[in-house]
Amino acid sequence: xxxxxxxxxxxxxxxxxxxxxxxxxxxxxxxxxxxxxxxxxxxxxxxxxxxxxxxxxxxxxxxxxxxxxxxxxxxxxxxxxxxxxxxxxxxxxxxxxxxxxxxxxxxxxxxxxxxxxxxxxxxxxxxxxxxxxxxxxxxxxxxxxxxxxxxxxxxxxxxxxxxxxxxxxxxxxxxxxxxxxxxxxxxxxxxxxxxxxxxxxxxxxxxxxxxxxxxxxxxxxxxxxxxxxxxxxxxxxxxxxxxxxxxx
Numbered sequence: 336x337x338x339x340x341x342x343x344x345x346x347x348x349x350x351x352x353x354x355x356x357x358x359x360x361x362x363x364x365x366x367x368x369x370x371x372x373x374x375x376x377x378x379x380x381x382x383x384x385x386x387x388x389x390x391x392x393x394x395x396x397x398x399x400x401x402x403x404x405x406x407x408x409x410x411x412x413x414x415x416x417x418x419x420x421x422x423x424x425x426x427x428x429x430x431x432x433x434x435x436x437x438x439x440x441x442x443x444x445x446x447x448x449x450x451x452x453x454x455x456x457x458x459x460x461x462x463x464x465x466x467x468x469x470x471x472x473x474x475x476x477x478x479x480x481x482x483x484x485x486x487x488x489x490x491x492x493x494x495x496x497x498x499x500x501x502x503x504x505x506x507x508x509x510x511x512x513x514x515x516x517x518x519x520x521x522x523x524x525x526x527x528x529x530x531x532x533x534x535x536x537x538x539x540x541x542x543x544x545x546x547x548x549x550x551x552x553x554x555x556x557x558x559x560x561x562x563x564x565x566x567x568x569x570x571x572x573x574x575x576x577x578x579x580x581x582x583x
Contacts (some may be wrong), residue, residue, distance in 0.1 A: 345580035346390060348547035348559035350491040350528045351398075351489040351510035352475040354449040356437050357394035362583040365390040370576035374565075376411075379570045382412045385428075385463075388578070398437035405430050409463035426463035435475075455496075466500020469493065483516040487524075498534050506532045512545075523548045528563075541567040555582045 348458050349364050367388030374381045387407030394400050404430025416419045433453035440447045450551035451473040457464055459506045471493035488511050495506040508530030515523045526545040532538065547561030561579040 343551060343557060343580065343582050344581045345549075345559075347557070347580050348390070348549055348561040348576070349510075349512065349524050350526045350543060350545045351487050351512050351524075351561065352451060352473050353487070354437060354447040354475045356398055356400040356449070356476045357392045359394045359396050361394040363392040363580060364583065365392070365578065365580040367576060367578040368573065369536055369578075372571050372574045375563055376568075377416070379416055380414050384412075384575075388428075398440065400435050401434065402431070402433040404433070406459065406463060411413055411462050424459050424462060425491045427458040429465055430458045432456070444479050446479075449478045451475060451543060454480040461500050463498035467496045467502065469496045469503060471495070471506075480530065485514045486508050487512045487514055487526075491506075493524075495532060495534070498536050502535075504533050504535060506530065506534075508541075520551050521548070540567070541570045542566040543574075556580070 343363070344353055345363065345365050346352060347367070347570045367385065370385040370388065370500055372383040374559040385406060385408070389407060390402060390404040392402050399523050409428055411434055412421060424449055431453055433451055435451040437447070437449045437530045452470070453473070455465060455468060455469055460466070468522035471491055473489055473491040476488045480486055488509060490509040490527045491507065493506040494503040496502070497504055507530065510526055510528045512524050524547050528541070528543045528545065532541060542565070543563045544566055545561060545563045547559060549557050549559040551557045559579070563574040565571045565573065
């Protein structure tokens with residue numbers, strides 16, 4: 336949704352990334368309170384629970400912000416459906432550093448664009464952490480269609496960490512979404528994400544459909560929730576999450 340320059344514009348929720356940045360000197364904190372992912376087949380079922388996914392955004396200059404993100408806790412439960420045995424692993428996750436620079440922003444109307452390079456540092460261990468450093472580049476795009484509807488896209492290209500936790504490979508994809516303003520305080524979005532992962536152990540295309548909603552009780556706080564559904568066998572079956580964002 337189109338935002339005024341001083342409006343709260345969190346990264347949460349959704350699969351895509353907004354073009355907006357935090358004003359100079361501003362601070363926005365975002366917290367994924369809980370997220371649950373389910374993935375399974377005829378042999379096993381895996382449930383991953385994440386808690387405390389933190390993101391701190393700092394306004395450095397007009398149209399420029401720095402980001403620090405960290406996955407505080409993750410728990411993976413894998414059940415073998417044939418034997419009935421269950422494995423459980425709890426870990427902390429990796430640290431993410433990013434910059435977002437707005438390249439074009441006409442305000443409430445028109446087309447906006449930003450660029451966002453990022454890097455991940457292996458502060459956690461597998462399977463919550465990736466096991467090695469990674470990097471990537473996002474190009475958030477947005478186009479206002481009507482007063483209450485906008486189109487968004489987030490193409491990206493990554494040096495993604497190999498599934499064995501050592502080395503990197505090419506991965507790329509994009510998110511396409513429609514954002515709806517449902518009054519002054521409530522918003523919703525529907526998205527689809529396609530991501531091609533060329534891991535040396537096997538190439539996959541992950542396809543997700545996402546639905547999310549956010550409510551801002553005041554100008555400084557937002558509550559959100561969302562669900563993502565996997566659309567092919569390479570994708571997680573489902574993901575559910577909720578969280579908050581606050582401007583300081």
